[in-house]
Amino acid sequence: MLRRLYYVIFAAALALAWPGRPAVAQTPTPAATAPAAGKPAIAKAGLATSPPVADAGWRADLDRRIRAVDARFSGELGVHVQRLDDGAQYGFRADEIWYLASGVKVPIAIAVLREVEQGWLTLDTQVTLLDSDIVDGAGRTNGHRAGDRLTVAWLLDQMIVYSDNTASDLLIRTVGLGQVNRVAAELIARDVRITTLADVRRLAYGMFHPGAAGLRGQDMLALQRAGAGQARVRRLAQLLGVTTDDFLLPDLDSAFESYYATHANSGTLRDFGRMLAALQAGEALEPESTQYLLDVMARVQTGKQRIRAGLPADARFAHKTGTQYRRICDAGIASLPTRDGSAPVHVVIAACARGASTAASERAMRELGAAVTASGVLDPPRLPHLPTR
Numbered sequence: 001m002l003r004r005l006y007y008v009i010f011a012a013a014l015a016l017a018w019p020g021r022p023a024v025a026q027t028p029t030p031a032a033t034a035p036a037a038g039k040p041a042i043a044k045a046g047l048a049t050s051p052p053v054a055d056a057g058w059r060a061d062l063d064r065r066i067r068a069v070d071a072r073f074s075g076e077l078g079v080h081v082q083r084l085d086d087g088a089q090y091g092f093r094a095d096e097i098w099y100l101a102s103g104v105k106v107p108i109a110i111a112v113l114r115e116v117e118q119g120w121l122t123l124d125t126q127v128t129l130l131d132s133d134i135v136d137g138a139g140r141t142n143g144h145r146a147g148d149r150l151t152v153a154w155l156l157d158q159m160i161v162y163s164d165n166t167a168s169d170l171l172i173r174t175v176g177l178g179q180v181n182r183v184a185a186e187l188i189a190r191d192v193r194i195t196t197l198a199d200v201r202r203l204a205y206g207m208f209h210p211g212a213a214g215l216r217g218q219d220m221l222a223l224q225r226a227g228a229g230q231a232r233v234r235r236l237a238q239l240l241g242v243t244t245d246d247f248l249l250p251d252l253d254s255a256f257e258s259y260y261a262t263h264a265n266s267g268t269l270r271d272f273g274r275m276l277a278a279l280q281a282g283e284a285l286e287p288e289s290t291q292y293l294l295d296v297m298a299r300v301q302t303g304k305q306r307i308r309a310g311l312p313a314d315a316r317f318a319h320k321t322g323t324q325y326r327r328i329c330d331a332g333i334a335s336l337p338t339r340d341g342s343a344p345v346h347v348v349i350a351a352c353a354r355g356a357s358t359a360a361s362e363r364a365m366r367e368l369g370a371a372v373t374a375s376g377v378l379d380p381p382r383l384p385h386l387p388t389r
Contacts, residue, residue: 123151126149
């Protein structure tokens, strides 16, 4: 009974106390409500109003195809698609709250590049890696030692192209979590709450036991090496010096579902698509920074079997993937080269899947990409036929 009462109180505290973090003996992360000392807020001018939505015959065809993909999928699929030439949109569960996983690295990158634009940083600025920055995950940053100095440009590449979590947390520490959340509030939605990637782990494992608030980087690496399922649960108990009988929840499914219910690092796909549209339109960054970030996103190496696999081979897809326990996402801006050399149509595609294995979810994403292609969303607008005299 006491455990159940603690869980209710703990979950409620997580939902309210954002974007703070559990107290641990390491370098504190700046609060989301306070910018870095001496730095002005870096919000951009107000976003331009979207153009009127034109009639789009592709939406009915895309809807039929997406519903067929969702019917075959053992989990749930969410989709937001928007053509940026005429503003026409399509959504399938697009207004539900979805866990964005590493999709939050896009607003992190925007916050960093805004500081570059304002002269607080340059792409060549070297940042010192600390032990407190280390998180499990892909990328090469963990191959470096604490004390090594790494450039902002290299860290941005690692964060976006390889979804490196340690690079992400180092960049968050550099600009301040408050600046990152200001970008998210401005470009995504006011109630989006982004945490460090290390705190994702602490908060998820904290659903088992409050002692998880003190997990260090090396502890997270040890948990990753333990594998998935109950092996990780047992390793967590060892690291915390307790037994699994002391845990509030029985398994990873329960712990992560409870964490997702806090809506940290979450938002609607329509709102996330709004940020991507603003980025493409030059409303999030200055032109040079916009092109820089889109080019980095076009080189993403993760999620090759997701949306990109269903798009035409010559399509450009500047995107960011995200992967977490029984959750995956893929979101970006797709375009096709035109035969006459005219400007291509840019299409925002934002999708998430939940409740299924990574393999099944990636197959659904691939089928989503194929559905977008087949429905003609990426095709240039057809010119009206003029009768000859």
